[in-house]
Amino acid sequence: MAALRLHFRIQPVIMKIDSVDFFYLSMPAILDIGDGSQDALLVRIGAGGKQGWGECEASPLTSIASYVCPMSHSACKPLKQSVEGMPINGVDDIHRISLAVHENSSDLLQADHTLSGIDIALWDLLGKHLQEPVYKLLGYKKAYPKLPYASQLFGRTPEETFEKARSTRSSGFRAVKFGWGGFGIKSPKEDAAQVLAAREGAGEESLLMIDAGTVWNEDLNSARERLGTLYKSKVYWLEEPFVNGAIRAYNELSATRPAIPLAGGEGCHSFVQAQAMIQYGGLRFIQIDAGRIGGITVAKKVALLAEKNGITYVNHTFTSHLALSASLQPFAGIEKDGLCEYPVESKKLAKDIALVEIARDAQGYVNVPENPGLGIEVNTNALKKYLVDVEISVKGERIYYTPEF
């Protein structure tokens, strides 16, 4: 019997990834607006009888194709080759898979977006397996509450923006962000009216952020023309004046007076891109979407780099509360990074993904879930009606079809 027990001890149960399923979900109609919550790509990974869930902030069909496509060469392999059948027993295994995808798919551009959902699902799975919330697996002792900012699109008129801001404040938000909806394209005067309306609606005490959504590409002058307005309205940050990666334009704007703190980085799909924005862009806030940058693994690395560089890390999240939990984990334990983006205008599909949402507490703060993994139960029953039927065949062989929940 002793020998038998020893046998069990030296041969621990090895969990291997035995299923990876992609679910493409969509609202019945997709509108031509900047609302990224109109569709979703969920990833479900199974190992050892447990399941983890992740979400890609990405074009669903394109990401599915990157997972199943035939190999092109040694640095352009489908993601499945680096994932399926791999051991998943500890944090090192997730790092190994992340590294393998980066090596094996470095010439497959879509790979980072696809990896994001896979990586998130792996952390969720591992957390459930080890009965720990993800932030603890990441090495954080505790999770600090974050002050949520209500993230929304500008109204069509200043009056509408004023109403949106006022109603957001009445529902208890102390921070609010407006963006898109033509801001930066209209005249500086019209933009000023929108920003002023947002400030009036939000009240003097609220943090107010403005999201230019990369509208000025690399055009410093268009950005500079609006700095006076933003300064007068005490804007807490100006987000994405330029396209992601335009580090010299960011840097030069950051040195322009009146100084408005700059935020950016949501478009980063690799660590080195975020690193360049942090080291050269003159940013005060680095905004990372865990659903784009390669998942929680890469996002955490950016959070630590930001801390080292005295820059505030903020999540980018505009979709579900599954994505919200995933995006909170990487900086959960960094007390000074006290803000979080909080989706308030998501479509019903995005709301239906989590059975229970991450609600604000009595003080208006958001707390990272303490349940194992991401602490989010995916409401598969509610999602069936959004499932998009997809089939991909190559050389007569069906290499993808929509799985069942």
Added chain:
Amino acid sequence: MAALRLHFRIQPVIMKIDSVDFFYLSMPAILDIGDGSQDALLVRIGAGGKQGWGECEASPLTSIASYVCPMSHSACKPLKQSVEGMPINGVDDIHRISLAVHENSSDLLQADHTLSGIDIALWDLLGKHLQEPVYKLLGYKKAYPKLPYASQLFGRTPEETFEKARSTRSSGFRAVKFGWGGFGIKSPKEDAAQVLAAREGAGEESLLMIDAGTVWNEDLNSARERLGTLYKSKVYWLEEPFVNGAIRAYNELSATRPAIPLAGGEGCHSFVQAQAMIQYGGLRFIQIDAGRIGGITVAKKVALLAEKNGITYVNHTFTSHLALSASLQPFAGIEKDGLCEYPVESKKLAKDIALVEIARDAQGYVNVPENPGLGIEVNTNALKKYLVDVEISVKGERIYYTPEF
């Protein structure tokens, strides 16, 4: 009659894009080696009875998916929405389409790789329409001959590398590049033996370049350990010691002695990425793949920026002579940029794409084709046997199937 003539004058013939076809081609077997010529994605665009051809350096299935996928939101649209039905009568129209894709698909990561083939096909089409080679449409008065360097993989042993280098020299090449095949992973001593063998085979007079293929990720020390060897072997440049975009690592290595000129940039899929490499990376050579960065339009912009910054522009091309012609156009008229990467180890598929290859002249130089467009006739008859049958269906509707040549 005068009125009628006037009528014709004020209503010129407008060409519109009336077909866009993607052809996924593949060798019968894809080997797990760093040879990117094992498959190909060709794009054929038709307008006004004329056809243009382009090639994406990309995962074919993933790029096709990005072209036909359903819209996710206003900044994540399939590429076809920015291309099909658009007017294509002059250079401005190509710029407009490029801009539209960047705006409408900025959240679709694969978009830049897909746009590349489309943009190349549009320049080819317009050149044929206007009866001009593409470089003239780009504003260059003449095309300067480029000294080709034979681009190949290291042999499995130093002896094999020596033989490859020797045979390349005997076939008239005065510049040669070796890379991949485990370089940088093996010990510095083994790497030194490979580099030395390459130099001995190539002879003292040849330009010798070494391509590390991003093997050291961001690890400065691994790169520094090899600088002595590279210096002794008079290496003309060290290519991609680090992952694309790791600008601080590039910059720090460029400041290390002995100084080896650094080359990089083939992974750039946007103008601002190349710009950051040029402005901050300490590079001496910026290598752009027109099949990845967004086509000839974006590549030309990089060539001009490189010129302004005193950095040499070189094409990155490892596949067909269609891709080679496309990659030569952006810097055809810049005399000081006198080198070009020249594929010598392409698989038969890549060789079969162009009916006539871009041969070296009696002096060993490569001349940009003077025929209209890219000056390359695609050998569709030879390609039929490589065609990969693909079908993609969404919601029961077939949104892509392999077209006929």
